[in-house]
Amino acid sequence: MEYIDYYKVLGLDKNATQDDIKKAYRKLARKHHPDLNPNDKEAHKKFQQVNEANEVLSDPEKRKKYDQYGKDWQHAEQFEQARQSRQGAQHFGGEGFSGQFDEGDFSDFFASMFGDSGGFRQRQTKFRGEDYHAELQLNLTDVYKTHQQVLKVNDKNIRITIPAGVEDGQKIKVKGFGGPGINGGPNGDLYITFHIVNNTGFRRHGNDLHKNIDLDLYTAVLGGEMTVDTLDGKIKLNVKQETQNETKIRLKGKGFPVYKKDGEFGDLILTFKLKIPVNLTEKQKELFEQLSKLSS
Amino acid sequence: MDNTDMVMLDDFCASHHVEISFIHSLEESGLIETVVINEALCVTSNDLPKLEQITRLHQDLNINPEGIGAVTHLLRHIEEMKQEIAQLRNRLSFYEGEEP
Numbered sequence: 001m002e003y004i005d006y007y008k009v010l011g012l013d014k015n016a017t018q019d020d021i022k023k024a025y026r027k028l029a030r031k032h033h034p035d036l037n038p039n040d041k042e043a044h045k046k047f048q049q050v051n052e053a054n055e056v057l058s059d060p061e062k063r064k065k066y067d068q069y070g071k072d073w074q075h076a077e078q079f080e081q082a083r084q085s086r087q088g089a090q091h092f093g094g095e096g097f098s099g100q101f102d103e104g105d106f107s108d109f110f111a112s113m114f115g116d117s118g119g120f121r122q123r124q125t126k127f128r129g130e131d132y133h134a135e136l137q138l139n140l141t142d143v144y145k146t147h148q149q150v151l152k153v154n155d156k157n158i159r160i161t162i163p164a165g166v167e168d169g170q171k172i173k174v175k176g177f178g179g180p181g182i183n184g185g186p187n188g189d190l191y192i193t194f195h196i197v198n199n200t201g202f203r204r205h206g207n208d209l210h211k212n213i214d215l216d217l218y219t220a221v222l223g224g225e226m227t228v229d230t231l232d233g234k235i236k237l238n239v240k241q242e243t244q245n246e247t248k249i250r251l252k253g254k255g256f257p258v259y260k261k262d263g264e265f266g267d268l269i270l271t272f273k274l275k276i277p278v279n280l281t282e283k284q285k286e287l288f289e290q291l292s293k294l295s296s
Numbered sequence: 297m298d299n300t301d302m303v304m305l306d307d308f309c310a311s312h313h314v315e316i317s318f319i320h321s322l323e324e325s326g327l328i329e330t331v332v333i334n335e336a337l338c339v340t341s342n343d344l345p346k347l348e349q350i351t352r353l354h355q356d357l358n359i360n361p362e363g364i365g366a367v368t369h370l371l372r373h374i375e376e377m378k379q380e381i382a383q384l385r386n387r388l389s390f391y392e393g394e395e396p
Contacts, residue, residue, distance in 0.1 A: 026357065026358065029356055029357055030357050033352075033353070033356060033357060035349050035352055035353055036353075036367065036371070038371075051356075128345060128348075128349075167382075167383075167386055168386050168389070169382040169383075169385055169386060170382065171379075171382075185348065186344075186345055186348075203390055204386075204390065205387070205390045210390075
């Protein structure tokens with residue numbers, strides 16, 4: 001257990017007036033309030049310290065006890081008993097204190113000085129439990145279809161449905177699966193961030209998929225049929241005659257599923273990359289020369 | 297809506313040590329919506345976390361309903377911006393991954 005300098009927590013000296021304490025508390029409480037710093041554990045802890053310091057220093061009785069015994073808090077109870085036996089049945093602190101704070105909200109130091117219930121005023125602050133954050137790595141093909149997966153979060157198995165079309169970096173909330181609430185507050189939520197690894201050869205742009213397709217010169221000039229891969233299997237494609245390099249074609253509904261819209265898909269956009277034949281035979285060269293003469 | 301999804305505001309005020317006038321001022325500021333069921337003023341249980349957050353901001357930081365409105369608006373705005381950044385990162389990685 002460590003001695004806590006409540007004056008230092010609030011950035012004050014021992015001569016601080018009640019007004020100084022009030023101002024310092026308000027300023028620091030605004031800065032570190034858990035509702036204004038969601039999911040920031042450090043801010044949450046700071047806020048508890050500031051709250052605790054304020055509870056002691058803003059109450060003249062408790063401040064007096066703290067000032068008197070603060071550094072010797074370990075002996076406070078003995079001092080107190082000795083003092084009470086000298087002064088008769090005079091109470092310190094009084095029975096009026098019936099705070100409802102959970103002892104877990106305050107430091108051991110505070111509990112040792114003021115008791116578990118701390119002698120707080122009647123105010124019970126309920127806080128939502130902490131939000132948990134988890135990261136899940138999936139392949140692009142995993143999120144092509146809606147599927148269920150069991151996650152282990154803080155030793156608890158949670159079965160979640162991962163909708164098709166989840167994006168890289170997307171976060172989903174699983175309500176009530178975070179940390180338990182404080183003072184009867186609701187449980188926090190579980191946030192899962194998806195990291196989608198794409199090693200498919202397709203590039204994803206929203207719901208559309210993009211892919212470059214090699215096109216040989218002869219099919220580009222004469223047209224023809226070719227087979228291309230989609231995430232849903234192979235399809236046959238008719239290539240028009242005289243297709244130019246970098247021509248794009250859009251295959252409607254052959255892209256990625258739209259998040260939470262059953263049966264809706266983006267498009268697949270194919271870009272033809274013309275491949276000029278290499279290592280030509282003498283005969284091929286001769287035919288190309290003939291072609292060249294015909295064209296000029 | 298099923299009545300079990302409703303939280304009576306008299307109970308809420310008693311357990312959180314706030315006056316019913318505070319609830320009225322929140323409703324006037326458009327921060328919460330209340331409904332009357334069997335002559336009792338209620339909020340839906342879905343809105344309860346929001347109401348509890350507002351109450352904490354009011355009690356802990358002494359923020360009035362107008363200030364709470366501004367704070368919740370800014371918090372929502374931050375969350376939207378975080379989502380937009382994630383989307384822009386995805387778009388950027390699309391262009392960065394483009395084949396030459």
